[in-house]
Amino acid sequence: MSTALLQLQNLTKNYGALRVTDDVSFTVEPGELHAIIGPNGAGKTTLIHQISGHARPDSGQILFDDHDITDLSMAARAQRGLVRSFQITSILPRFSALENVALAAQARAGSSFRFLGNAAEEPELNDIAMGLLTRFGLGARAHIPAGQMSHGEKRQLEIAIALAAKPKLLLLDEPLAGTSRDESQRLINILQELRKELPIILIEHDMDAVFALADRVSVLVYGRIIACGSPQNIRDNAEVRAAYLGEEAA
Amino acid sequence: MNNLVDLDAAPALATPTRARRTRILPVIIFAAFALVPLALLLGPQSYVLAVVTRIMILALGAMSLDLLIGYGAMISFGHAAFVGLGAYSVAILASHGITDGFVQLAVALATSLIFALFTGAISLRTKGVYFIMITLAFGQMLFFLTTSLAAYGGDDGLTLAARSTFFSLKFMKNDLAMYYVTFGTLLGAYLLLRAIVASRFGRVLRGIRENPVRMEAIGFAPYRYQLTAYVIAGLIAGGSGFLLANQTEFVSPAYTAWQRSGELIFVLVLGGLGSLHGAILGAAAFTLLADILSHYTENWAMIFGPILILVVLFVRGGINGLFGGKP
Amino acid sequence: MTLTLALVQILNGLQFGLILFLIAAGLTLVFGVMDFINLAHGVQYMVGAYFVAAFTAMTGGFFTGLALALPAALIFGLLLELLIFRHLYDRDHLDQVLATFGVIIFLNQAVKFVWGAAPLNVPIPDALSGAIEITDGLLYPVWRLIIIAVGLLVGLALYLVVNKTKLGMLVRAGASNAPIVSALGVNIRLLFTIVFGVGAMLAGFAGAMIAPILSVEPGMGDNVLILAFVVIVIGGIGSIRGAFIAALLIGLVDTLGRFFAPTLLRALLDPSAASQTGRAIAPMLIYILMAAVLFFRPSGLFPAKK
Numbered sequence: 079m080s081t082a083l084l085q086l087q088n089l090t091k092n093y094g095a096l097r098v099t100d101d102v103s104f105t106v107e108p109g110e111l112h113a114i115i116g117p118n119g120a121g122k123t124t125l126i127h128q129i130s131g132h133a134r135p136d137s138g139q140i141l142f143d144d145h146d147i148t149d150l151s152m153a154a155r156a157q158r159g160l161v162r163s164f165q166i167t168s169i170l171p172r173f174s175a176l177e178n179v180a181l182a183a184q185a186r187a188g189s190s191f192r193f194l195g196n197a198a199e200e201p202e203l204n205d206i207a208m209g210l211l212t213r214f215g216l217g218a219r220a221h222i223p224a225g226q227m228s229h230g231e232k233r234q235l236e237i238a239i240a241l242a243a244k245p246k247l248l249l250l251d252e253p254l255a256g257t258s259r260d261e262s263q264r265l266i267n268i269l270q271e272l273r274k275e276l277p278i279i280l281i282e283h284d285m286d287a288v289f290a291l292a293d294r295v296s297v298l299v300y301g302r303i304i305a306c307g308s309p310q311n312i313r314d315n316a317e318v319r320a321a322y323l324g325e326e327a328a
Numbered sequence: 329m330n331n332l333v334d335l336d337a338a339p340a341l342a343t344p345t346r347a348r349r350t351r352i353l354p355v356i357i358f359a360a361f362a363l364v365p366l367a368l369l370l371g372p373q374s375y376v377l378a379v380v381t382r383i384m385i386l387a388l389g390a391m392s393l394d395l396l397i398g399y400g401a402m403i404s405f406g407h408a409a410f411v412g413l414g415a416y417s418v419a420i421l422a423s424h425g426i427t428d429g430f431v432q433l434a435v436a437l438a439t440s441l442i443f444a445l446f447t448g449a450i451s452l453r454t455k456g457v458y459f460i461m462i463t464l465a466f467g468q469m470l471f472f473l474t475t476s477l478a479a480y481g482g483d484d485g486l487t488l489a490a491r492s493t494f495f496s497l498k499f500m501k502n503d504l505a506m507y508y509v510t511f512g513t514l515l516g517a518y519l520l521l522r523a524i525v526a527s528r529f530g531r532v533l534r535g536i537r538e539n540p541v542r543m544e545a546i547g548f549a550p551y552r553y554q555l556t557a558y559v560i561a562g563l564i565a566g567g568s569g570f571l572l573a574n575q576t577e578f579v580s581p582a583y584t585a586w587q588r589s590g591e592l593i594f595v596l597v598l599g600g601l602g603s604l605h606g607a608i609l610g611a612a613a614f615t616l617l618a619d620i621l622s623h624y625t626e627n628w629a630m631i632f633g634p635i636l637i638l639v640v641l642f643v644r645g646g647i648n649g650l651f652g653g654k655p
Numbered sequence: 656m657t658l659t660l661a662l663v664q665i666l667n668g669l670q671f672g673l674i675l676f677l678i679a680a681g682l683t684l685v686f687g688v689m690d691f692i693n694l695a696h697g698v699q700y701m702v703g704a705y706f707v708a709a710f711t712a713m714t715g716g717f718f719t720g721l722a723l724a725l726p727a728a729l730i731f732g733l734l735l736e737l738l739i740f741r742h743l744y745d746r747d748h749l750d751q752v753l754a755t756f757g758v759i760i761f762l763n764q765a766v767k768f769v770w771g772a773a774p775l776n777v778p779i780p781d782a783l784s785g786a787i788e789i790t791d792g793l794l795y796p797v798w799r800l801i802i803i804a805v806g807l808l809v810g811l812a813l814y815l816v817v818n819k820t821k822l823g824m825l826v827r828a829g830a831s832n833a834p835i836v837s838a839l840g841v842n843i844r845l846l847f848t849i850v851f852g853v854g855a856m857l858a859g860f861a862g863a864m865i866a867p868i869l870s871v872e873p874g875m876g877d878n879v880l881i882l883a884f885v886v887i888v889i890g891g892i893g894s895i896r897g898a899f900i901a902a903l904l905i906g907l908v909d910t911l912g913r914f915f916a917p918t919l920l921r922a923l924l925d926p927s928a929a930s931q932t933g934r935a936i937a938p939m940l941i942y943i944l945m946a947a948v949l950f951f952r953p954s955g956l957f958p959a960k961k
Contacts, residue, residue: 181546190553461888477935
C-alpha cells in the first residue's frame, strides 16, 4: 500500500461532449499542502466536486486512507474525514455562527438521531465551536446570524465549519475568493497555521498565496494536469508559463 | 429558480423579545383550550365543544405537517392520507366489533408508519416540484383505495358504530371526555414536536432546510433525517385521524382527498410556518371563518378562496407573524 | 368479441389521453418556462366547458358556441394571469400552490353560483352525433373520433411551433434555462403571457370538446388537474414531447386498467374477489406508474432542464 493519504487514479469526466476532467492522477501525502492552479474553466471546481463526492467521475478511482471511496456519497466521505469548503460561501444563513460550527462538530460527535435534549445547549459541542471561532477571531460574533456577517467573516466561518467536522484532509475551494486585501492576509495567516496541523488540497487563484503556502503545485489546463512539482519547479516550467502564467503576466 | 419555501417567510432565529413571545403565546393558547369547557358551563355546551374539538384535531394534523414544511422544507401535498388512514383504521375495526381504543390506535399508527416508510422512501428520492407531485399522487392512491372499499361504504363512507373504548369504558362517548382526550393529545404532540425541533435531530433537519449541500459536506446524509421526519409527521397525522373518526363518528374518502391536503397546508401557512403553535392559530381561524361564513351564505367558498389568495399575497408569516412580529 | 372490446377500450384510452394532453401541454410549458405551479389550470378546463355550454345554449349551435368559448377562455385566462398569477411568479412554490388553490375554491363555487349545482348537458352537433363502423360489428361514436383527430392535430401543430419557429425556440430555451432567454434581450413578460394564454386556451378547448360527452359540473377540473400533473411529471416538466407520450400512456393505462384489471385478476382469484380487487386497483394504477417512473427517473422521462 502506498503512503499517500489521497490518491486519484485516472479520473475522467465529461459534460456532454465536453471533457472537463481528463485522465487526472495525483496524490496527497500526509502533512502536505497540495495546491491546484489553472486558468478559469480549467475544471478545478469540477475536480474538487469529484474528490468531495458532490459529483461522480465517469471513470477512474479515488482512494482515501487506502480505501476506495469512488462510490461513496459526500456525507460518507465527510464522515471519513474528507471535508471540503465551497468557493461560493455555503453556510446556514439563519443559524448563528456558533450553531453553524457546533452543527459540524455534532456530525462527528455521536449519533444525531437524538430527539430529546436541546442541541443548542450541549456544552461539548459549543465548546468546540467557540474554540474554533475564537481562534479565527470571530468569538465576539458567535451569536450573530451567519447570514449577517461580512464576506470576509463568512469565508473564515466556512473554514471553521470544515475544521469542526474533524477533517483528516481538508479541501479548500478558493478560500480567498472575493476577499479584500486585509481579509485575504488574515486568511493566509490562518492557512499558514493550518498547514502545520493537517494535509490540505488548496484550489486558489491568488498566485502569491499559492506559492507562499504550497509544498507541491499541480497545474490543471483543459481538465488535464500538465505539470506537478514544487512551487519553484512550477514557476520555472516553460509549458506552464506558456499555458497559464504567461497569460497572467500579459 | 425559486426556493421551495421562502426562508424569509418563516421566523428567523429567536431574538430575546421574540423568544419571550414564542414562549408566552403557546401558554396562552393552551390555557384557553383548557378553560373553554369551564366557560361554557353556563351556556349551550355541545355545539361549541364540538367546534373547538374539531379545531384541535385539525391543528394536530397541521402541526405535524409543520415538521415537514416549516422545519424540513418538504412540501407534502398528500398529508391528508395519514389522517384518512387513522380514521379508517378506527371505522373498519369498529365495523368488525373491535372498539378497543388501544387496538385501534395501534393499528392506526402501524398503518401510518408503513405508509410513511413506503411512500416517504420513494418520494424523498425526488426534489422540489416533483416531491410535491409525488406526495400528491400517493395521496390520490389512497383516496381511490378508500372509494373502492365497497364493504366499508365505498364512496359514501362509513358511520362509526361506536366511539372507541378504553379499558372497556365508553368514556369517549362523553363529549367533554372526548374534548380533553383531544386536548391532551394536542398538548403532548406540541411538547414532543417542540423537543424534537430543538434536539440534535431537529437541528440537522433545520440545517437541511437551509442548505442541504452544506449539510452533506459536513457529513449528514439528508435522506435518513428527512425520512425519519416524514414518518414522525405521518404518525402524528394518523393519530389525528383516530381522533377525527371518533369525533365525527363517520369516515369517508373525502378525508383523504387532495383538497384536504391543500387545506392542511393552508391552515399551516395561515397560522404561520415553522412555529408549531401557528398551526393551532391557523386551525382556529380556518374553522371559525368557515363556520361563520357558511352561517351567512351558502356561497362562503367564494369569499374563502379570495381570502386565501390575499393571505398568501399579503400576510407573510401568518397569524403568528402578526402576533410575534418578524425580522 | 374480446378483441373488438379491446379495440374500443384502446380508442377510449387514446381519446382520454389526448384530452389530457391538451390540458397538460399548457401546464408543462407554464411550469417549465415560468417555474410556476398553477393548480388553477384545471378550472380553465372547467370554465371552457361551461363557456361552451352557455354559448351553445345562447346561440343554438355548438360550433358558434365553440367559436365564442375559445376567445372567452383565452380572455379569462389572461385576466387571471393579470390579476393574480403575475404576482406569484417570484414567489416560492408553496405560495403558488396555495394561492392557486384559493382560485380553485373560488371558481368551483362561482360556477355553482352562476350556473347552478346541477350538471349541464351540451348536445353533440347533430351531424356528428352518430357512430361509424370501424371494423365488423365495431361501432364507435364519431364525436370521440373527432376528439382523437383534433388532439393529434393540436399535438402536431404544437410540435411544429415548438421545434420549427423562433417563438418555439425561445420557449424551449426558456424551459431549460430562463435567465439565458432574458439575457438575450427577449421580452420575457410577453413570452410568458403568450405561453400562458395558449396554455389556458388549450385547457379551455379540452373542456369544450369533452363537454358533449361528459356532464359539465362544478369541480370537474379537479381530478383532471391531478391527472395532468401526473402526466407532466412523468413526461418531464417543460417537455411537450414528454407530455404527449405520458398523456397517451396515462390515458391508455387508466382506461385499459379499469377494463382489464378485474378480468386479469380472475386468473388468480375467485370471480367476485377478482372484480372487487380489480376495481380497487385500477384507479391506483397510474399513480403506481408515476411512483415507479419517478423512482427510476426522479426528473421524469424527458426532463427539459439540464
